[in-house]
Amino acid sequence: MIALIQRVARAKVETGGQTVGEIGRGLLVLLGVERGDDDARCDKLLDKVLNYRVFSDADGKMNLNVCQAGGSLLVVSQFTLAADTAKGLRPSFSSAAEPQSAEHLYQRFHHRAAERLPTATGRFGAEMQVSLQNDGPVTFWLQV
Numbered sequence: 001m002i003a004l005i006q007r008v009a010r011a012k013v014e015t016g017g018q019t020v021g022e023i024g025r026g027l028l029v030l031l032g033v034e035r036g037d038d039d040a041r042c043d044k045l046l047d048k049v050l051n052y053r054v055f056s057d058a059d060g061k062m063n064l065n066v067c068q069a070g071g072s073l074l075v076v077s078q079f080t081l082a083a084d085t086a087k088g089l090r091p092s093f094s095s096a097a098e099p100q101s102a103e104h105l106y107q108r109f110h111h112r113a114a115e116r117l118p119t120a121t122g123r124f125g126a127e128m129q130v131s132l133q134n135d136g137p138v139t140f141w142l143q144v
Contacts, residue, residue: 001031001032001033001034001037001041001042001045001105001143001144002031002032002033002034002045002081002082002141002142002143003029003030003031003032003045003048003049003141003142003143004029004030004032004078004081004139004140004141004142005027005028005029005030005049005052005054005139005140005142006027006028006030006132006134006137006138006139007026007027007054007055007134007135007136007137007138007139008023008025008026008027008028008074008132008133008134008135009024009025009133009134009135010022010023010024010025010132010133011023011026011028011074011130011131011132011133012074012130012131012132013074013076013120013121013122013123013128013129013130013131014128014129014131015122015123015126015127015128015129016126020121020122020123020128021074021075021076021120021121021122022074022120023071023072023073023074023118023120024071024072025069025070025071025072025135026066026069026071026072026073026074026118027049027054027066027071027072027073027074028073028074028076028130028132029049029073029074029075029076030076030078030081031075031076031077031078031081031106031109032077032078032079032080032081032082032096033077033079033082033096033097033101033102033105033106034082034095034096034097035095035096035097035098036097037097037101037105038105039105039108041105041144042105042108042109042112043108043112044144045109045142045143045144046109046112046113048142048144049066049073049113049142050065050066050067050113050116050117051065051067052065052066052140052142053065054066054138054140055068055069055071062138066117067116067117071117072117072118072119072120073113073117073118073119073120074119074120074121074122075106075109075110075113075119075120075121075122076121076122076128076130077102077103077106077122077124077125079093079096079097079102080093082095082096082097083095083096099125102124103124103125106124107124
């Protein structure tokens with residue numbers, strides 16, 4: 001599984017002209033699911049996202065995780081993160097999980113995160129417009 005996380009001052013996701021998820025300070029999590037990913041991998045990635053220290057402490061050092069900083073998550077499914085771009089000029093998605101498996105792990109990630117902090121989501125499989133104000137900018141690629 002892959003999570004591209006961005007520290008944000010605010011972020012929202014719209015589909016069909018309506019806002020379906022919105023947060024203030026926190027992390028935008030673009031979530032990619034690959035073939036072979038399972039519940040254990042999902043839980044491991046969630047733990048890494050929630051504990052990754054990307055927020056500044058009183059001394060200006062990145063020592064706080066999203067929970068310690070009082071932030072929220074906006075989780076958006078993004079199968080294109082699983083693209084193989086090594087050859088040619090067109091990505092291959094052969095390593096992306098099947099939609100049913102990907103949706104299960106996306107929902108699991110969201111529900112488990114929501115047990116720990118405020119969490120909003122996009123809409124799985126929908127065309128979405130994501131807007132954000134990146135804080136920093138701070139962006140990390142996490143993979144398990």
